[in-house]
Each structure stands twice: as structure tokens, then as C-alpha cells.
Amino acid sequence: MTSVTTSAGRKPGPTSLFGYRINAVGVVGALIVTFWIVVAFAAPMIIPHPVGDIVDTDYFGPMSRELWLGSDYLGRDMTSRILMGARYTLGISVASVIIAGASGVTLGMIAAITGGVVDMVLSRLLDALSSIPSKLFSLVVVAAVGSSIPVLIVTMAVIYIPGAYRFARALAVNINTMDFVVVARIRGESLWYLIRAEILPNIIGPVLVDLGLRFVFIVLLLSGMSFLGLGVRPPYADWGALVRENIGGLPYAAPAVIFPSLAIASLTIAINLLIDNLPTKIRDREAS
């Protein structure tokens, strides 16, 4: 577009940083997510009491100066348990989403570029996988091989591969028809180059958004699994397990059942806020 800068000059536009436009809601989301990530890393250093120690004389104790978030059904310190729980909830979910994303997206791009039989076989296989209800599938797996952190990670990843595959394939099919991919193809480029240089950079934005949503689903599924008693083994507990083991405190309005729920809610909502309000690049070059 031909442009003439007017003498009126620049209006007080949206906040911008390094050529990106950011908005307040996104910043709030990012801060909450960062907070939980820091907590997950620093948990062993900052917990006031060891997670297994019974420190309160009463169970389902109220919030106090000593025990900030009260005590659980055995009188253990909830603050410490929630802070440590962040490690499991975040760690397992992040690991699963990375595995699910990396394999699903790669397979999706391969299917889109190769087409034909490869596409059909991959698509049908993963369709079949996604037709199994996820809760049921994870219950069966955990019941069969037992619950350990690697098993949980792999199970969650397998459950979410078909979704990532479908999403990436749908995007990649559109990019694949673009002339620049045709140009690369008749240049004689390899499949790996097409995936890495031509397709991936053009779908990475939506794919990351999708993986963010998937991360939330994994957090919820993991919490659900733990709630059913098939998640992380005691005495350690992720947030879902904390809700389950303290569910008996519900009639007493115990903070022990409310705060793990709040933790799950704050993480999932913050991630969604962040994804919906990611910084957007300002394309107007003449403004600096």
C-alpha cells in the first residue's frame, strides 16, 4: 500500500515490544504460567515442610500463620504438597505434550507431503487410535502395566498424538499446495527439507496454539487419572491426586481440597489466556 505519513503523526497505539504487540491479558497469563514453572523447578528449595511429614495436630486444618494453606487429611502441610505437586502436574504434562506434538506433527507433515498410501495408512491407524475413549484407554494401560511416571507420560502422549497429527496434517495439506512447495519439489529437495524448511515454519504458529490447548487437556486428564487413584504414587501427589485424597474435606470447606483445584484452574486458564493473546508481530515496517 502506498502510504503518506500525515503530520498528525502517531497515535498512542497498543503496547509494543521489540516489534511485537502485546496485550495485558496475555501478560497476566504469561506471568501465572511463569510463576508455576518457577515453582516446579524451585519446589524442593522453597517448601516449608517435607511433603510426607505430618506437621499438624488436626486434619483438614484451616489456613493459619504456620500452615498457609491448611493441612490435609493426615495433617500434612498443603502449601508444600501443592508446590511439590506442580512438579508432577507440569513435568508429566510438558513431557507428554512434547512427545505427542513432535511425533504427531512430524507424522502429519509426512502424510501431507507424501500423500497416497502412506497418508492413508497413517490416517486410518491414528483414526483408529483416536476412536478409543481416552480415559478408558489410560485406565486399561495403567491397570495392565502399573502406574509409574514414564508409563503415564507415554500413555498421555499416545492419547494425544492423533489430535496433533490431524491438526498438523490439515494445515500442512494447505501449505503443500502452495507454489513455493512445488518449486522446492521440482528443485529435487528431500522430504526432510520440505518438512523442515517449507512446511513447518508456515504452520508452527497454529500448531503451537493447538499444543497449548492439548497441554491443558493433558493436565486435566492427568488430574482425572490421579483423582481415580491411578496417577502419581503416594506419598508424592500431583494436583489431581491432592483433590482426590482430600475430597473428604469438602463438607468442612477445608482449604486442602479447594487450593489444589484452584491451582489446576489457574494453570489451565492462564495457558488459555496466554495462547489466545500471544504477541503478534507488527508488520508495518515504516514505524519504528
Added chain:
Amino acid sequence: MTSLVQIRDLRVEATTDSGRTIEIIGGVDLDIAEGEIVALIGESGSGKTTMAMSLMGYARAGCRIVGGSVVVDGVDMVALPEKDKAAVRGAKIAYVPQSAAAAFNPAIRIMDQVIEVVRIHGVMPLEEARTKAVALFRALSLPNPDRIGDRYPHQVSGGQLQRLAAAMALIASPKVLIFDEPTTALDVTTQVEVLRAFKSVISAHCIAGIYVSHDLAVVAQIADRIVVLRNGEVQESGTTADILERAQHPYTRQLLAAVAPDHEPRRDASGPTAEALLEVHEVSVGYGPLRSDGQPAIVAVDNVSLRVARGRNLGIIGESGCGKSTLARAIAGILPPFSGGVVFDGHELGRSARHRSPDQLRQVQIVFQHADTALNPAHTVEDILGRPLTFYHGMPRKQRSGRIDQLLDMVKLPRALRQRRPAELSGGQKQRVNFARALAADPKLIICDEITSALDTVVAAAVIDLLKELQRELDLAYVFISHDLSVVEAICDDIVVMYRGRKIEQITPEDMAKPEHPYTQLLLSSVPKLDPTWLDHLRQDPEQVRAYCQR
């Protein structure tokens, strides 16, 4: 005399995503008298559509009218509240869009869409509107006017749809009509018919209007006055004859010069006996699954043979759907032909790119029409040009960087653009990068698939000049595919005319004055000329028209 439309000091502004305000229209005055058609001419981004839209008091998303007045029939559209604007739109002022195909709802019958305006404004009973629509269909010389309204938009051709869009605009008898490049997307043979229909309807209903276009020759047929716009300001305005014959402003002259590119016949090349670089032998290409007789469901190119000599240019012309791009794709190995073969430089080429050696792939490069989709939006210009250098020539970093500078110089782009991404380049610049990427491979043959079609006339002329210059320096041969006959004429030594997948004639630019095949005659006579009386004097054999045009 007060005119029907008075635009005074119109200013339209837009705000970019960084919050910077830019001026799209900067204080324009314009008058349109009753029954007068004023053409707005200018390159893309000159503000011509924005200005035409302002007649309806409308500014597209992100833009707003910040000053001035647009008085249409005594009412200032700018000052009008939104609700009153809606009452005027369609009833008093109507709009004919550039792409009728995108403007029709594919799920609703044409008749219901044409009379929708009447239903919204309630200007007449629906039954009367239907009768009027049929009369309009007849006036616009649409085939089968009584029944065409029962069809769905996909059941009529592009030229018909464009005329139906005009009928939709005319149904409520508006006083002012806005034509926004209504024939740009049409083939020349179809364009003739659509222009004729528009012209007769305009004079019959005594309509005033704005005709937005970048094609001076088309505008010359329709408009009474021409206004030349650039950067949102009027450069020159005058009657059609004045502008065409006594253009004052250098930009207008540039536009005029671009319509008729100079053709210098090259006599230096050694004629058709020169060593063949590319030979296409009876190639047939199709789409869809193979049938029992070994032919695909749709045959797009049928038994075409052609020959390109070293360092010479072959043009392929024909209307959309004639198979010219499919043929180019077959030569490049994108779409394997189901019969016939391609011989390049004495060696038979593999049917698809997978069966060709890297060196064979390097020597034949293809440049696509839409530089927007041909350049990876995620890569910088440097990445785009650097990849073929690494891939074909294995150049180390430093040497590659030097070569990229050379390539940018060759296509006359400033070296500062290296770090830009395609979205940050103009259409002409993108097409140059697109071309530079083909040059990076050091090819012997470049297939240019409609490379100037998406560009403005002035920019296209510059690209053609560049192509000629590079050919002299680098000993390239081009296969030049276009529906723009003047472009092909300007650059090619031989021209192949295609029709419905077949090659019907091969001519030289010198023969273009007297082609033998009736379809070629029809095609060549349909190219608009700058003469305002061209359309009125154009006589085409109705037999030929019926035989070759699916209007």
C-alpha cells in the same frame, strides 16, 4: 449545473498495526454529471477502489473517512448515520464487484440474489422485480434470460456471472453505479461481450457511475472522463479523448506507453533452424484417475508438440482453461504426461521431476504467476535466493552471499531487501525475487507462467524489459505463457495458440496481423485498443463467436 455526485476534499485514512496513521486518499475533488461515466485509473494501492467505495459512504475495515464531503444526489453520504446509509446503498447507489464469483452466494439461486435488493428496500413488488430482472438479463444479452435465474451461481460461466452481478446492481434502478474492475478477471473474448452489454445498459438507463480499472484500453470504451490517481491524489483528469491523445502528466504517459509495449523484431537469431533446446513430442496431460483406455478422466492437454530453439522465446496464448499452464507443468515435471515425451538439450527428460537428475532439474526453471504463493512467507529474500545456490552449486557461505547480491542487481532490486520477507515486498518486487530464484539455478530455459498477469501495466512492462535484458546477457530461452497478447507479442519469436487443450496454430508476431485460424482471428480481434471507438466498430463473425466462446 450541479452534478449528481460531488466529492469535495475527500480524505480517507487508515491505521496500521503499529498505530501509525497513513493517508489513503488525500483531499480529492470529483464531479460526476447525470449519465456520465467517470473512470478511475491507477496502479494497485493508488486508492481508486477506496474512493469508489466512499461514494456509498463506506470505508473498508481499518479505514475511515476523516474529512471532506461526498454529496450524492443532494445528500452528504459521509455525514449520514449508518442506518440511512444502508437505505441508500443498493437503492440509489449500487456496486458491481471485481469478482462476481466471490460476490454470489453459491447456495442461493441467482434470481433470489438478484432481487434481494428489492426485497430489502421494498421498492417494488417481488413479482414485478422478477419481470424486471428478466428484462435486464435480456438487455445484458444473457443466454436464456427467462430461465437463467433458476440456476445456481456455479452453473453459469464467469462472464455471465459478471453480467448477472450488473443486473443485481441495476435491479432497483440506482442513479449511480460503481464498477470495480468488473472485467479484469475475464478472458479477452468474454470481456468484449461483457463490455458491450455494460455499454448498452448504461446508455439505455442513462446511468452515472464510476468505473475503476487499471486497463486504459477497457476504460477508453466505456468512460466519458478519465481521472488518473496515484498515491491517493488526482494526477490528471480530462475527457477520454484528451487523456488518450494529449496526456500531460508523465505518469499518464507511462500508463499509456505500457499498454502498447514496443516490439523490436530480433533478426539476430538464426531462425527456426537453430539447434533445438526443448522439444515437446505429442504430449497429452490430464487429471483424475485413469480410465480403461489409459486416458485420465479429464484431458487438459491433447497431443501438443512444440519446439524451442536455444536462446529464443516461445509464447503460448489462449484463454483460461485452454491447458497452457498444464502444459507448462508437464514440461517442468510437476504433472507427468500420460503420453508423449519431452526432450531437453538432446536428452529425453523423465516424466516427473522425481525421475530427472538434479542437473536436468536445474536447467529448466519455472516461474509462477502468483509471487505471493510462490515465495515461502517464512523465509527472507536471502534464504529464498540462497537455497538454489546451496542445493545446485554447493556454494559456501561467503560466495553465496556475493552471488545473492549479484542476483539482486540483475533483477534490479536494492541489496537492502535481503533481510525482508515476501510480505514486506510490493507485487513487482516479489515477482522479481521469484524470477531471481529461477536465475540462481543458472538455467537454460525458464518457463514463465503468466508472470505479469497479477501486476499493474507499468510494473509488468518493466518486468518484460528486464526479461529481455537478461536474455541478451545470459543466453536464456523462455517459454512465455500468457493470456495477455500484447505481452507475448513484445517478447516472443514464435507464438503457439492453444484452444481447449489443442495447439491450433503457430504464428510469429509478424503474422499476428493476419492469422489464419478463425479462433486466432477472434482472439486477436478481442484485445481492446486505446481507440475509444474500437468497441463500436469491432465486427466479429457471429459464427466464430458461437463456435469458440462459451459465453
